[in-house]
Amino acid sequence: MPLPETTILNFFNKVLISLSELVPAGDSCSIDSLISQCKSIVFGGERGDYELILDYCKNSGLVQIRMKSITISTLGQKFLEAPLGLQKNIQFG
Numbered sequence: 001m002p003l004p005e006t007t008i009l010n011f012f013n014k015v016l017i018s019l020s021e022l023v024p025a026g027d028s029c030s031i032d033s034l035i036s037q038c039k040s041i042v043f044g045g046e047r048g049d050y051e052l053i054l055d056y057c058k059n060s061g062l063v064q065i066r067m068k069s070i071t072i073s074t075l076g077q078k079f080l081e082a083p084l085g086l087q088k089n090i091q092f093g
Contacts, residue, residue, distance in 0.1 A: 008056060011048045014038055015057050019072050020080055028069040 018037040023029045035050045054070065057063045062076035072080070 007046070008048070008053060010046075011038075011050075011053045012057055012060070012062060014041065014048075015050075015053060016062060016072060016076050016080055019063065019070065019076075023071075025072065025077055028066075028071040031065065031068050031070050034070055 015034070015038060018041065019029070019034055022033060022037055031054065034054075038050050038053075039047065054063065054065065057076075058065050061073055062079065064071045064073050
């Protein structure tokens with residue numbers, strides 16, 4: 001899988017924040033629920049292709065996808081627990 005454009009990296013943050021707000025750490029939710037949550041929030045006036053974004057998040061190790069469920073990975077959780085991650089306003093790109 002090629003590296004994503006830097007504009008897509010901001011959506012990684014959105015996915016992690018949305019997933020952490022939907023379920024407690026370690027739990028999973030349906031991919032459809034997460035996508036609905038992500039689509040209801042717009043960062044910078046841009047809407048994303050969340051199927052593609054979730055593939056990138058999975059391949060980068062931030063989330064785990066099994067069947068039709070998604071969970072924050074250990075790496076994704078550590079990112080959210082970092083001092084800047086707790087502010088919920090940092091961006092990857």
